[in-house]
Amino acid sequence: MFRLKAALLLVCLSAPVMAWAVDxxxxxxxxxxxxxxxxxxxxxLRCLVCQNESIEDSSAGLARDLRKxxxxxxxxxxxxxxxxxxxxxxxxxxxxxxxPVTIATLLLWGMPVLALLIGxxxxxxxxxxxxxxxxxxxxxxxxxxxxxADDR
Amino acid sequence: xxxxxxxxxxxxxVTRRRLLLGVPLLGGAGICGVAFWKMLSGMxxxxxxxxxxxxxxxxxxxxxxxxxxxxxxxxxxTADLKALxxxxxxxxFASWCIPCIAEMEALxxxxxQLPIWxxxxxxxxxxxxxxxxxxxxxxxxxxSDREGRVAIDWGVSGVPESFLIAPGGxxxxxxxxxxxxxxxxDGLKNALKAVSG
Numbered sequence: 001m002f003r004l005k006a007a008l009l010l011v012c013l014s015a016p017v018m019a020w021a022v023d024x025x026x027x028x029x030x031x032x033x034x035x036x037x038x039x040x041x042x043x044x045l046r047c048l049v050c051q052n053e054s055i056e057d058s059s060a061g062l063a064r065d066l067r068k069x070x071x072x073x074x075x076x077x078x079x080x081x082x083x084x085x086x087x088x089x090x091x092x093x094x095x096x097x098x099x100p101v102t103i104a105t106l107l108l109w110g111m112p113v114l115a116l117l118i119g120x121x122x123x124x125x126x127x128x129x130x131x132x133x134x135x136x137x138x139x140x141x142x143x144x145x146x147x148x149a150d151d152r
Numbered sequence: 153x154x155x156x157x158x159x160x161x162x163x164x165x166v167t168r169r170r171l172l173l174g175v176p177l178l179g180g181a182g183i184c185g186v187a188f189w190k191m192l193s194g195m196x197x198x199x200x201x202x203x204x205x206x207x208x209x210x211x212x213x214x215x216x217x218x219x220x221x222x223x224x225x226x227x228x229x230t231a232d233l234k235a236l237x238x239x240x241x242x243x244x245f246a247s248w249c250i251p252c253i254a255e256m257e258a259l260x261x262x263x264x265q266l267p268i269w270x271x272x273x274x275x276x277x278x279x280x281x282x283x284x285x286x287x288x289x290x291x292x293x294x295x296s297d298r299e300g301r302v303a304i305d306w307g308v309s310g311v312p313e314s315f316l317i318a319p320g321g322x323x324x325x326x327x328x329x330x331x332x333x334x335x336x337x338d339g340l341k342n343a344l345k346a347v348s349g
Contacts, residue, residue, distance in 0.1 A: 062309060065301070125173075
């Protein structure tokens with residue numbers, strides 16, 4: 001009984017590892033180089049049903065169809081860029097998991113640099129304020145200073 | 153700096169400057185907050201749908217395709233849409249898709265305003281025919297897309313999905329949501345008005 005439980009536990013634990021999306025080896029291209037190219041393309045394309053998974057990772061029906069399309073294009077000898085462009089023409093830039101740099105995504109891409117700049121500027125300002133902020137002399141102090149200077 | 157030191161009111165000038173420095177930060181936070189609030193309220197009223205995929209279909213001619221017959225209608229191809237003299241609504245549906253069945257009533261009502269051509273997406277012909285027998289048939293022509301390949305060329309990511317085709321075969325409007333939603337119907341109505349001139 002314990003062995004059975006242990007075996008079941010092992011199966012459960014390994015389930016996520018086994019969840020390959022390419023659920024049929026016949027989906028794969030015979031040429032390993034082309035298959036690697038197709039996998040690399042698929043990893044950059046969003047599954048439009050699950051939205052935060054690549055078509056290579058998703059088991060949705062549409063993802064499977066799109067994988068098939070990718071492999072057909074690759075088998076025809078198209079470049080990765082050509083296949084991605086074909087997809088973008090149909091589904092828009094949304095299908096790309098990493099958005100391209102456009103006017104609309106400029107803020108997104110510029111955010112790390114912007115955050116660094118804001119950090120540097122505020123650090124400088126805080127530092128500057130701490131060191132160079134002597135309290136101004138009052139009228140009485142200034143008068144006393146003038147008095148002392150005149151004494152000489 | 154020297155300006156502030158000689159000013160009799162130096163202390164409050166410094167405070168004012170510090171407050172002014174906070175203005176852009178507060179402003180940015182405010183804009184983000186308003187945008188986020190608008191997005192959330194849009195999700196509630198249905199005017200914003202994060203799952204709506206904005207396929208770049210509108211403003212371009214229909215893709216090249218041929219769809220075989222699906223009873224009880226006849227299939228159609230690119231040439232049929234290019235030969236149009238009045239607008240037609242193309243509706244991708246499937247018998248296994250619950251939102252499609254929910255949409256049927258709206259399609260049946262819409263049928264009186266403009267012809268609707270259906271595409272049975274990845275559906276067994278007998279199941280698609282069964283659905284239309286059961287729920288009523290809003291389509292004047294129906295094509296069968298068993299492999300779902302024509303749908304990919306149209307940029308369809310899931311059923312139901314509808315496209316308004318202007319005479320000449322131009323896609324002028326697209327929705328990835330069902331026509332049972334009043335917002336979607338309004339969008340279609342406006343697009344139809346624009347096409348009809």
